[in-house]
Amino acid sequence: MRKGLTILVGVTTVAFAIASAEAKSQLRVVVGYYSAATQGIFEGMAKDFNAANPDADIKVEVVEWDNLQQRLTTDIAGGTAPDIAMIGTRWLVDFVKNDIAEPLDSYITPDVKARFMENFMAPSTINGKLYGLPVAASARAMYYNKDLLARAGIKDPPENWDTLVADAKKIKALGSDIYGFALQGKEIETDAYWYYSLWTHGGELIEGGKSGVASAGAIEALALYRSLIDQGLTEPDPTGYNRQDIERLFKQGRIGMILTGPWLRGQMKTDAPDLSYGIAPIPAGSTKATYGVTDDLMVFKSSQQKKLAWRFLTEAAFAPKWRIEFTTKEGFLPVTKVEAEQPQFVNDPQLKAFTEMLPYAHFAPPVPNWEQMADATIRALQKVYTGEAKPDAALKEAASSIDSILQQQ
């Protein structure tokens, strides 16, 4: 009986879907899941747009970020790509190389362009053409546990790596299960955790078409992390800890300083409301740096509704009302000027720590097969963190495998 009913419902749904698809021009939008708020925000945009355009039918689908890339890949392979998708900006290179993303230069007006902060448009521009609009932006900074620093007699958070080492020693002395500095050693963004050190030591990921992970600055950057492990200033065996693991230690009040993104602010409110923490820039080496990451909304070349898609982007997704709603609820940095002017962003001292770092932001280099290069780097880092190899040997091996990946293209 129940089965029969389900089939009946299924058949009717399909029938209705076919009927409505004939009457309206449907637009499929796939977005990544940031938080429980994501679905509501994009449904809201769709509702607004559908109300203003009765002949349009926007279908929003929210997909977990972990599965998003694979999901889009299979959709593209199967010829069922959506019209608009949210993507990590660094995936764009592969999309452009395979002629899957629609260039947006012929659609964009100076007026729309002027809405955005310029430095966030740069990563979406490939070979002089714009392929995506930045929807979310984050930079990384250093969170520090105010209580631990005070107990260790430290007044201000460290501004450079030398002070960080000295401060971490003082924090370590507080107890055997308290660690001065968190070091991420496994899974997604293990490489990024080291890039902070690499960039502040004057290194670059790619220099003149070759890998820069074995440069003098890079070796110095990794030697610094290794010395932190040797002196017991990080949690033991960092290769056992992914990003969530070290963030959890920080929430438990057992980590003095940790480098991470703005999302931790939101988590602290619910997971560790009593922990008093501050946010400061990433410690400087020979220079200042942070990791800038953007996500984009892009239009597929295969879409039959490109004009409608563009109108949805400019009239709903990037309308000031929804931009402010999105950035406030998801906790990212403002990407359009109107957001940045909102009092809740201007008056937020914690957010200021992130936005002040933006002029020093480095983005992932726009090269294809980036994930494979990142994994080669992670392999080298893990060899050093476990003591299996010395920094220069491990990094030279990584650089040569990255070079051969670069040559394959």
Add this chain to the structure above:
Amino acid sequence: MHGSAVRLGMTSSVKFTRRAVPYLLVLPSVILALWIIGYPILDVANMSLHAVNRFGQFKGFAGFDNFSHLVKEPLFSGCLFRTLLWTVSVVGGTVVLSMPIALILNENFGGRRIARIIIMLPWAVSLTMSGIVWRWALDGQSGMFNATLFSFGIIHQPIAWLATAGTAFPVEIAIGILVSIPFSVTVYLGGLSSFPEEIFEAAKIDGASAWQQWRYLTLPLLRPFINIVLVLNTIYVFNSFPLIWVMTQGDPANSTDIFVTWLYKLAFRYGKLDVAAALSLVMFLILLSFTIVYSALAMREDKEAAESPDASAPARAGT
């Protein structure tokens, strides 16, 4: 004359129909099996001979380029070695450890049913779930495993089991054995319960010790069941993805990567669908040749055993 010819024609057509019926009956399943098994293999084989981009679009014939590319990958030999080590250790451990468990569970004792259920329970839990539970249990900071060792005074410093190459892979092999035991015990128990009581009684009367009963009666009788456990476990374990993926994703520094986890990275993380297809084909051929060689060996043994009662007769007479 005329009539008998008709009768003759009828009988031969009946004969033909009789002979054809079984084939006609299995034909649908054969077609289905060919479609389900054959089509993907052909598709993967086709993909492995072409240059394919990360979106599955074919970019021209590549000959054996993908295979030579695969073999040249620095991770290939390491992954091959670990895949073999993983398969041999887990299957070997399972085949050996399941035996005493099955023998005990075959005995009559109070609470045997409950004991059987407890042994079978891990089977009901998905491998992913077991992996997650063990990942937590083996955590260096807050894992139950360390806590237990602590309270028994076995260790005095927490060990991050999954963080170093030296411990992560052996621990994963041990867990692989643990989750393979229920299936193997079930197969063994099925075999044990099918043996006639009489031969054991006769052996007992003849004064055979427990060891002799096991060595000369149970083990030879269990032979076909051991073969099943060995072949099926080899196929499952060789291709087993969830445990390693959930616990370490091949980390640290690829020291726990086996073919199937590397395959996933190649296909879905690096977008090298063509090289991944070549690797799948290599994996398929390894398993296929193992199964064929092993089945052939097992069959030959059976045949020899069946042909040699005369050879063993004098020996029996001599005792």
